[in-house]
Amino acid sequence: MRQHQKVAMGFLWGAAVLTVAMLLLIIGYILAKGVPHITWEFLTGAVKGMGDEGGIFPVLVNTLYFIGLTMVIAAPLGVMAAIYLVEYAKETRMVRLIRFCTENLAGMPSIIFGLFGFIFFGKMFGLSYSLLNGALTATVLILPTIIRTSEEALRAVPMSYREGSLALGATQLRTIRSVVLPAASGGIISGLLLSIGRIVGETAALFLTLGSGTYIATSLTKSARSLALHLYTLAREGISEDMAFATATVLVVVVVGINIGANAWVRHLEKKRTT
Structure with missing residues (x-):
């Protein structure tokens, strides 16, 4: 039996090491190809031509918007x-x-959500290709993930927390706000991070709703190109491999930065709750 446990543990460790190695290999390859082409002009300049010149500043701002x-x-x-x-x-x-x-919605292909947003928000409500249309479509896309992960986080809070709060005379609403939500905040924020990771790298749904404007969107009804869409355009059209890898590097940094910031926030909340 112990021998079987050792074999199983070896397979688990091997799977973990292989997964991490593949992740590091992909990120390392992107960084190695993209970092040499990242300059101050690239980060702060406007998109020129088809994207083979200039920078990505408007695209980066539109992505954050x-x-x-x-x-x-x-x-x-x-x-x-x-x-x-x-x-x-x-x-x-x-x-x-x-x-x-x-x-079922959580596992549906994103292009279905894009078609829905294109017809429902774009045609019926007249939003066309716009920042608001893209955001509403992305909302429909990630709502199932947020709901399911938040549900699991709330269910993980021990029932004794609720019972203790109610026994002290707190209302159910106050119990949820002051006891349950702080205890479940880590899981909820993790679900939100998963959702951000999905929409920041989304292309199919946004191609039909967000548009491809290369200038900073000055209103919610303006077309706006995200980093992922910009990367897709550069790679698909074969415009510039160097610019594509540089954009991919910035996209990776943005995602990692959001994750680090959110995790630091979760630790701060946990520390504040326990003190």
């Missing part, structure tokens, strides 16, 4: 929906149907 707007819409909706499903809703047929639909 897009992420911020999407999360402002999606995060409250997703977390509040999870709170209702876990804390208030009874296990009825409707609730089971909602969970079934949520699980």
